[in-house]
Amino acid sequence: MKKITAIEVQKKNPKRVNIHLDGEFAFGLDRFVAAWLAVGQTLSEEKISRLVAEDSQEKAYQQAMLFLGYRARSEAEVRKNLEKHEMPSETINVTIERLRVERLLNDEEFAQNWVANRSEFRPRSKRALTYELKRKGLDASAIQSATEAVDEHALAYAAAEKRVRRLEGLEWNEFRKKLSEFLARRGFAYDVIAPTVKKLWSERGGKIDTDFEDEEIL
Numbered sequence: 001m002k003k004i005t006a007i008e009v010q011k012k013n014p015k016r017v018n019i020h021l022d023g024e025f026a027f028g029l030d031r032f033v034a035a036w037l038a039v040g041q042t043l044s045e046e047k048i049s050r051l052v053a054e055d056s057q058e059k060a061y062q063q064a065m066l067f068l069g070y071r072a073r074s075e076a077e078v079r080k081n082l083e084k085h086e087m088p089s090e091t092i093n094v095t096i097e098r099l100r101v102e103r104l105l106n107d108e109e110f111a112q113n114w115v116a117n118r119s120e121f122r123p124r125s126k127r128a129l130t131y132e133l134k135r136k137g138l139d140a141s142a143i144q145s146a147t148e149a150v151d152e153h154a155l156a157y158a159a160a161e162k163r164v165r166r167l168e169g170l171e172w173n174e175f176r177k178k179l180s181e182f183l184a185r186r187g188f189a190y191d192v193i194a195p196t197v198k199k200l201w202s203e204r205g206g207k208i209d210t211d212f213e214d215e216e217i218l
Helices: 045-068 075-084 089-101 107-121 126-135 140-147 152-167 172-185 190-203
Strands: 002-009 016-021 024-030
Touching: 024 045, 045 075, 045 089, 075 089, 107 126, 107 140, 126 140, 152 172, 152 190, 172 190
Parallel strands: none
Antiparallel strands: 002 016, 016 024
16 A cells, blocks of 8 residues: 655646655646545555556547547547557547547548538549548448438539639630549549539530530540
8 A cells, every 4th residue: 555645736737736655756647537636545556557547548538539629530530649649559449439428429420521511612522522531530331321322413513613713714625624624633523524514614605516525524
């Protein structure tokens, strides 16, 4: 058994305290974890180990909350961030599960929201969305669920409609080339690009003298 001889607030981080046992510094703890400790109290080795483990879990949880505070994240992103901060593997697993239970981590919802946000502000193809979600660490099931209802023709039109304002005054060939290249960079395939470009050109009163389907887009 060891006796707590001092509990001091850390100068650089007032949310943590230093615990001294038998006159010597032993370890640091989050103030929440140390809330029930008092000078003069004795601690067994088992209790000390438990306190250190609880502190590790609290540090990981607070780091995860900080990371999630900027925007929604996938489980893989949170895990990678905690690994970067050298949190123990078991502590990370416990933290991830805690965040799931608190509904602060949900890969299915994350994928759905990602697709909805992209579709509204930066429309892109199903292939491009799938690639982005894979990079976020989402599994195939979550990706499929989020992208299965994607209407590529509608998204291509939405993306092109925003871009087409910059192409006013261009002749057909230059209009077709620039808008097609833009949609291709967003991941859309030829069979989606071709009718989209033609539709937008026609809506603006343009006339096409050649057969669009026989032309090379890029």
